[in-house]
Amino acid sequence: MNAPTPAAQLTPQLQPRDVPAALLEALAARFGAQFSAALAVRTQHGRDESAFTTVPPPAAVVFAESTQDVQDAVRLCAQFKAPVIPYGVGSSLEGHLLAVQGGISLDVSRMNRVLATNAEDLTVTVQPGVTRKQLNDEIKSTGLFFPIDPGADASLGGMAATRASGTNAVRYGTMRENVLALEVVTAKGEAVRTGTRARKSSAGYDLTRLFVGSEGTLGVITEVTLKLYPLPEAVSAAICSFPTIADAVNTVIQIIQLGVPIARVELIDAHTVGLVNRHSRLSLREAHMLLMEFHGSPASVKEQAETVQAIASEHQGADFEWADTPEERTRLWTARHNAYFAAVQSRPGCRAIATDTCVPISRLADCLLDSVAEADASGIPYFLVGHVGDGNFHFGYLIDPDDAAERALAERLNHQLVARALSMNGTCSGEHGVGLHKMGFLRDEAGAGAVAMMRTLKRALDPDGIMNPGKVFAQE
Known part of the structure; x- marks a missing residue:
């Protein structure tokens, strides 16, 4: 591999562009109280959960409240060829929202309405600032839920932009499989729609999949249409301890290869269990652990659990503990999601x-x-x-x-x-x-030809390079 040197990966190459005073004045005039150039606000929008700590903040922040707001902000930035960096809740881990080339942070967190729930079709359309917990709270009366759970209470626009997944992906897939349609504002400030609420289509290029995972480098997502799923009739969670990581991993391999439709299966090593115990005031056994969850009818959940327990026993698994009430399951999964913060x-x-x-x-x-x-x-x-x-x-x-x-x-x-x-x-x-962090690794994984094709797409859709520049790959 020819990845960047360690020092280079954690010290991004800054190529700031001038943000003219005329642009700031135009944004302030258009957005009023939705515009801020205050240092504290800019600093907040210039940091995420990554290890990058030396990137200057954006020149200003615009708080969009509608698709029209996004269009107007992008059009003004396009006039001055100033970068636009979409911002959701700031939970990204790879420097996605850092202003490495300067520019304007476009905060869509106020675009947080559930626009349409179509329970009969198992779909929902939301604005990008809706978070996954908010969505599930708002649709729980329908008997449906949205399963993608990356841990953090991330915005759904950000989850689509990074092609997120998480603990439920083993059964329900990732954002790639669960986004049906998008509304996206392009680098020209035009709002375009990709996809429909239909579950499949053979019409033209799959533009939805192009934007899912594009990390804000091709456009700003302003609406997302998602698949929903019926809440399972029965849910059971279990933890199981193992003497070695190999035993735990081999248990998982056998579970998957046998086709057991497990909903979630998480590994936590013994050291991390200790960190979680101290952070969340739990008393879990400090051994290598699998945290599992089963969804289905009562009979199918019982069958899945019995099968998994038998497989685990073959690999020295012991101390099975079951959590059948929502409160017990929430306690376990909250502890798992807090592992990052505990560490x-x-x-x-x-x-x-x-x-x-x-x-x-x-x-x-x-x-x-x-x-x-x-x-x-x-x-x-x-x-x-x-x-x-x-x-x-x-x-x-x-x-x-x-x-x-x-x-x-x-x-x-x-x-x-x-x-x-x-x-x-x-x-x-x-x-x-x-x-920012994996640009060299992407080249090694995809190859020079594929990265060159990505650059061609970027230049075609964003010829002035204003959409979250300096991410995914270096523009040449």
Whole structure:
């Protein structure tokens, strides 16, 4: 692999463009109280959950409240060839929303209305600032739910833009499979619609899939139409402890290969369980753990659980604990979702360099165990969790952001992990996206020809390079 050097990956190449005073004046005149050039507001919109800490904030922030607002903001920026960086809730992990070339942060969090729920068709249309928890709260009376759960209460526009997934992906898929249609504002300020509410189509190019995962580099998503699913009749969650990570992973491999329709299966290593216990005031056994959930009819849930328990027993799994009430399940899954924050808070002042490699399920044990051995040998603090049902796992290397040696060590481990995953026909990013941090890895994974094709698409749709520039790949 010829990925960028560790220092380069954590020190993005800044190419700020001048934002003329005339543009700021025009935005202020158009948006009034929806416009801010205050340093505190700009600083908030110039940071995410990534390890990048040295990027200057955007020149100003526009708070869009409608598609027309987005169009007007983009058109004004296009006149001055100023970058536009979409902003949702700021939970991205790869530097997606950082203003590496300056420009205007376009905050769509106020575009937070559920526009239409079509329960009979199992679809819903929302504005991009609606968060996943908000959506499920608003539709719970219909008996339906939206299953994609990346952990953070991310905005659905951001989840579409990064092709997010999460804990339920093993059964329900990712945003790629669950977005039916979009409304997108292009670099010219034109609002276009892609897709329909129909479950399938053979009409023309699949523009919906082009924008899902484009990370704001091709346009600003202003509406999203999503698939919904009936709430399962029965839900049961369980935890099971294992003496080794290999035992836990081999249990998962057998579950998937036997076709058990498990809804969620998460790996948490023993050290991370300890961090979660202290953060969430739990008393989970501090051993390598699988956290599982089963959906279906009472009979099917019982059958799935019995099958999984038998498989786990063959791999030294023990101490099964069941959570059948919503309160018990929420307690367990909240603890899992707080694993990132538990880890970061365990070392005050640290930042996490997070990985999200994904490999074919048959190679999961090899990739994960070799990566654990490298991380243990390095001595760097880390946490480990994984959506292992689809071959996806996360290391979070906890670094002192001011310690160049720790940064370099974490980047070396990340580089070795990605190289290993790619050698196994895996991917550098199962769900976080490319952003700034994985541009070199994308080139290694996709190849020069595919990246050149991506650049051609970018130039065709955004000839002045104003849509979230400097992300996914360097424009040439």
